[in-house]
Amino acid sequence: MLTFIKHTPFLAWLVLGYWLSSCQSETIQFTTDPVALPDSTNELRMKVSFDLNQEAEAYVAFWVKDKPDQKYYSPLSPVGRSHYMSLVGLKGITTYEYQVIARNEKTENSSDIQTFTTEKFPINVLHLRWDEEKVAGLDGYILSQRRMVNGIIYLIDQDGDVVWYQSVPKQPKLSHWTDKDRVLVLYGAAKHRNSSGDQIVEYDLLGNELFHLDLSKLNEPLEAHHEVRYNEEGNLLALVYEFQKHDLSKVGGSPDQQVMGDKIVKMDTTGQVLWSWSIFDYLNPALDSTILKTAEDWSHANSLSIDQDGNYLISFRNFNQVWKIDAQSGDVFWKLGEGGNIAVDSSGYFYGQHAFHINPEGSYQVFDNGRKERQTRIVTYQIEESNKTADIKKIIELPEDLYCDKMGSAYLMNNDNLLICAPRTNSLVVVNPAGEVLSRARVGIPDPYRAEYVPQLYDLSHVR
Incomplete structure (x- = not known):
């Protein structure tokens, strides 16, 4: 009994110490302060490293030093003790503040606020000047490309600043934002036509080349043009050129005259063609009264998109029509435009059109050159397929100085404004629903083929 009484204080301290250590172990602690270092491969990326006393996931909140109300966030890192995270979407020559948030099922903790300064990025990335230094109406990001011999794809943020770029070995003919937050690029050499190439590559935001397909090395080499994208199954869809010889002697041509048309191919990432559709199976060029003028580029398909039901929407510039095609059988559902089988008021006809697609509101939208x-x-x-009619919901006329006879695109932004690419005027433009120009950037030569709207760079559902 005396022994028990004598050792009671010792046991109490032992229990108290164990309780305190248990409580302490449940609290996430930073065993090393976060450190931000430049990415040696790209001036607009930073690497943040830190260690924790226990397993946890983490993300980084960061902001321009004098704009603390405009915060950005990194993706969520995997659970672990040692973390090495990349920050993207940064402006050049800018001081940022940042804070790491670490958490697990039991607890959460934030680091002290730290700072870093980004470096200047190469001048050849983009020559871009906003009119009157005023930028309004932007939302999210803009993805476009500079088609130099050794080209660049880039992202612009809502402030109008370049915040991401990726060098491309040759001329980037087009770039497309995928539903996996990656960039799919078609590039080629100067010898290729204006919007065509033979290299398809996919980059992530860290600059990793995730996939590369050389179309020139396939058993049947292909030259893709104007459009490359994934379908829901993860296969590639592309527009490619097709050459056939036709007897055009009855219209003044030769009996074996070569005609260049268009083909849709669906292929896997090894280049194996799984399905194809040819314009020659649905139209006879010998019956086209203008074929002698257009034989070298007969149909000129310039966009391919996927409708809500999974079927294909293909734009033929030289026909001034858009066709909807069954993704399985290849049958043509309808043709919209002058001479098509969709009844629409003639004010809805388009000429030399680009970038036909179904927008987030569920309406069909076209950039009518x-x-x-x-x-x-x-x-x-608004198209009613059951009776093949179309109602015109809205027409926005661009100012005369934005007239664009070739190329171009228009995409609806989350704030209901429209992002316009008018390459022939070297312009990226934002207009409001009434068609008023809110901002305009003059981009350097060579001009971009199109510009896509990107709502956000990656999933941010982890941010509380």
């Missing part, structure tokens, strides 16, 4: 009247417009439609 307006080559007939020299008036570039954005037109949206």
Whole structure:
């Protein structure tokens, strides 16, 4: 009994010590302060490293030093004790503050606020100047490309600043944002046509080349143009050129005259063609009264997109039409435009159009280059497939100095403004729903083929 009484204080301290250590172990602690270092491969990326006393996931909040209310966030890192995270979407020559948030099922903790300063990025990335140094109406990000011999793809943020770029070995003909937050690029050499190439590559935001397909080395080499994208199954869809010889003697041509048309191919990432569709199976060039003028580029398909039901929407610039094609059988559901089988008011006809797609509101939208009247417009439609009719929902006419006879695109932004690429005027433009120009950037030569709207760079559902 005396022994028990004598050792009671010792046991109490032992229990108290164990309780304190248990409580302490449940609290996430930073055993090393976060350190930010430049990425040696790209001036607009930083690497943040730190260690924790226990397993936890983490993300980084960061902001321009004098703009603490405009915060950005990194992706969520995997659970672990040692973390090495990359920050993307950074402006050049800018001081940032940042804080790490670490958490697990039991607890959460934040680091002290730290700072880093980014470096200047190469001048050849982009020559871009916003009119009157005023930028309004931007939302999310803009993805586009500079088609130099050794080209660049880039992202611009809502402030109008370049915040990401990736060098491309040759000329980037087009870039497309995927549903996996990656960039799919078609590039080629100067010998290729303006919007065509033979290299398809996919980059992530860290600059890793995730996939590369050389179309020139396939058993049947292909030259893709204007469009490359993934379908829901993860296969590649591309527009490719197709050459056939046709008897055009009855219209003044030769009996074996070569005609260049268009083909849709679906292929896996090894280049194996799984399905194809050819314009020659649905139209006879010998019956086209203008074929002698267009034989070298007969149909000129310039966009391919996927409708909500999984079928394909293909734009033929030289026909001034868009066709909807069954993704399985290849049957043509309908043709929209002058001479098509969708009944629509003639004010809804388009000429030299680009970037036909279904927008987030569920309307069909087209960038009407307006080559007939020299008036570039954005037109949206509601199409009733059951009776093959289309109602015109809205027409936005662009100012005369944005007339664009070739190339171009228009995409709806989350704030209901429209992102316009008008390459022939070397312009990226944002207009409001009334068509008023809110901002305009003059981009350097060579001009971009198109510009896509990117709402956000990656999933941010982990941010509380």
